[in-house]
Amino acid sequence: MTRNIMALVFTAVIGMCSAGVAHAEQLAARSSTSIKNDLNYLIYTPDDYASSSNAYPLVVWLHGGDQGGTDIEKVRSSGIPKLIEEGKKFPFLVFSPQNPSEELLYPIEKVEAALDEVMSKYRVDRAR
Numbered sequence: 001m002t003r004n005i006m007a008l009v010f011t012a013v014i015g016m017c018s019a020g021v022a023h024a025e026q027l028a029a030r031s032s033t034s035i036k037n038d039l040n041y042l043i044y045t046p047d048d049y050a051s052s053s054n055a056y057p058l059v060v061w062l063h064g065g066d067q068g069g070t071d072i073e074k075v076r077s078s079g080i081p082k083l084i085e086e087g088k089k090f091p092f093l094v095f096s097p098q099n100p101s102e103e104l105l106y107p108i109e110k111v112e113a114a115l116d117e118v119m120s121k122y123r124v125d126r127a128r
Contacts (some may be wrong), residue, residue, distance in 0.1 A: 035109060035110065035113070037110050037113045037114060037117075038100070038110075039097050039098065039100060039107075039110045039111065039113075039114045040070065040072040040075075040097070040098040040100070041072075041075075041095060041096055041097040041098060041114055041118075042072065042075055042076070042081055042094070042095075042096040042098075043093065043094070043095055043096075043118060043122070044080075044081075044084050044090065044093060044094035044096075045093055045122070046089065046090060046091055046092065046093070047089060049093075049123075053123070054123065055123045055124060055125035055126075056091070056092050056093045056122075056123060056124065056125055057091075057092040057093070057124075057125050057128040058092065058093045058094075058095060058118070058119070058122075058124045058125070059080065059090075059092050059093070059094050059095070060095050060096075060097075060115065061079055061080045061081065061094055061095070061096045062096075062097070062099075062106060062111075063075050063078065063079065063081075063096065063098065063099070064078065064079075065102070066102075067098065067099075068098065068099035068100065068101050068102040068103075069098070069099075069100070069101075069102050070098075070100065072098055074098070075096050075098050079096075080094050080096065081094070081096050093118075093122055093124060095114075095115060095118050097110075097111050097114055097115075
Protein backbone atom coordinates (compact mmCIF):
# COMPACT_ATOMS: atom_id res chain seq x y z
CA MET A 1 0.00 0.00 0.00
CA THR A 2 2.84 2.38 0.82
CA ARG A 3 4.30 1.58 -2.58
CA ASN A 4 1.01 2.56 -4.28
CA ILE A 5 0.84 5.86 -2.35
CA MET A 6 4.44 6.70 -3.27
CA ALA A 7 3.73 5.94 -6.91
CA LEU A 8 0.66 8.17 -6.82
CA VAL A 9 2.61 11.05 -5.18
CA PHE A 10 5.43 10.67 -7.70
CA THR A 11 2.97 10.76 -10.60
CA ALA A 12 1.28 13.87 -9.18
CA VAL A 13 4.62 15.68 -8.75
CA ILE A 14 5.73 14.81 -12.27
CA GLY A 15 2.37 15.97 -13.60
CA MET A 16 2.69 19.36 -11.87
CA CYS A 17 6.13 19.90 -13.34
CA SER A 18 5.14 19.12 -16.91
CA ALA A 19 5.35 21.70 -19.69
CA GLY A 20 1.57 21.93 -20.02
CA VAL A 21 1.13 23.56 -16.59
CA ALA A 22 1.12 27.37 -16.42
CA HIS A 23 3.91 28.84 -14.32
CA ALA A 24 3.69 31.87 -12.08
CA GLU A 25 5.90 34.79 -12.97
CA GLN A 26 7.11 38.00 -11.42
CA LEU A 27 7.46 41.03 -13.65
CA ALA A 28 9.16 44.35 -13.07
CA ALA A 29 6.92 47.38 -13.51
CA ARG A 30 6.96 51.10 -12.75
CA SER A 31 4.03 52.96 -11.27
CA SER A 32 3.00 56.15 -13.00
CA THR A 33 0.74 57.35 -10.21
CA SER A 34 1.61 60.61 -8.56
CA ILE A 35 1.23 61.52 -4.92
CA LYS A 36 -0.19 64.70 -3.50
CA ASN A 37 2.70 66.64 -2.06
CA ASP A 38 1.49 68.98 0.63
CA LEU A 39 4.78 69.11 2.48
CA ASN A 40 5.58 72.40 4.22
CA TYR A 41 9.20 73.50 4.18
CA LEU A 42 11.53 76.40 4.83
CA ILE A 43 14.11 77.44 2.27
CA TYR A 44 17.04 79.66 3.15
CA THR A 45 19.02 81.56 0.52
CA PRO A 46 22.34 83.32 1.25
CA ASP A 47 22.52 87.13 1.26
CA ASP A 48 24.09 87.33 -2.19
CA TYR A 49 21.76 84.78 -3.83
CA ALA A 50 19.48 87.33 -5.54
CA SER A 51 22.37 89.45 -6.85
CA SER A 52 24.49 86.63 -8.25
CA SER A 53 24.14 83.87 -10.79
CA ASN A 54 26.20 81.38 -8.77
CA ALA A 55 25.03 77.90 -7.89
CA TYR A 56 25.08 77.11 -4.17
CA PRO A 57 25.50 73.93 -2.13
CA LEU A 58 22.30 72.63 -0.60
CA VAL A 59 21.94 71.38 2.97
CA VAL A 60 18.87 69.31 3.87
CA TRP A 61 17.94 69.72 7.53
CA LEU A 62 15.45 67.27 9.06
CA HIS A 63 13.93 68.36 12.37
CA GLY A 64 13.25 66.35 15.51
CA GLY A 65 9.99 64.67 16.48
CA ASP A 66 8.38 67.57 18.31
CA GLN A 67 8.33 69.87 15.27
CA GLY A 68 6.10 67.80 12.99
CA GLY A 69 2.55 68.73 12.03
CA THR A 70 1.22 71.66 10.02
CA ASP A 71 2.68 74.66 11.84
CA ILE A 72 5.84 75.45 9.86
CA GLU A 73 6.89 77.95 12.54
CA LYS A 74 7.76 75.01 14.81
CA VAL A 75 10.60 74.10 12.43
CA ARG A 76 12.29 77.44 13.22
CA SER A 77 12.76 76.44 16.87
CA SER A 78 15.93 74.34 16.60
CA GLY A 79 18.96 73.43 14.54
CA ILE A 80 19.95 75.36 11.43
CA PRO A 81 16.58 77.15 11.08
CA LYS A 82 16.94 78.45 14.64
CA LEU A 83 20.45 79.72 13.91
CA ILE A 84 19.11 81.49 10.82
CA GLU A 85 16.32 83.06 12.90
CA GLU A 86 19.00 84.29 15.31
CA GLY A 87 20.83 86.04 12.46
CA LYS A 88 23.45 83.45 11.51
CA LYS A 89 24.46 83.68 7.83
CA PHE A 90 25.42 80.68 5.73
CA PRO A 91 27.04 80.43 2.27
CA PHE A 92 24.66 77.65 1.21
CA LEU A 93 20.96 76.98 0.64
CA VAL A 94 19.07 75.23 3.44
CA PHE A 95 16.01 73.07 2.74
CA SER A 96 14.09 72.27 5.94
CA PRO A 97 11.01 70.11 5.27
CA GLN A 98 8.40 69.62 7.97
CA ASN A 99 7.19 66.12 8.71
CA PRO A 100 3.39 66.37 8.38
CA SER A 101 3.00 63.74 11.11
CA GLU A 102 3.76 64.30 14.76
CA GLU A 103 4.08 60.57 15.37
CA LEU A 104 5.32 58.82 12.21
CA LEU A 105 8.57 58.96 10.27
CA TYR A 106 9.06 61.41 7.41
CA PRO A 107 7.17 60.36 4.26
CA ILE A 108 10.37 60.01 2.24
CA GLU A 109 8.57 60.06 -1.12
CA LYS A 110 7.14 63.50 -0.28
CA VAL A 111 10.50 64.79 0.94
CA GLU A 112 12.12 63.55 -2.27
CA ALA A 113 9.43 65.24 -4.42
CA ALA A 114 9.82 68.53 -2.51
CA LEU A 115 13.62 68.28 -2.80
CA ASP A 116 13.30 67.79 -6.57
CA GLU A 117 11.08 70.88 -6.68
CA VAL A 118 13.61 72.94 -4.69
CA MET A 119 16.45 71.78 -6.91
CA SER A 120 14.53 72.84 -10.01
CA LYS A 121 13.53 76.26 -8.63
CA TYR A 122 16.84 77.27 -7.04
CA ARG A 123 20.42 77.36 -8.32
CA VAL A 124 21.77 74.30 -6.57
CA ASP A 125 25.36 73.22 -7.11
CA ARG A 126 24.72 69.55 -7.83
CA ALA A 127 28.43 68.74 -7.77
CA ARG A 128 28.69 69.47 -4.05
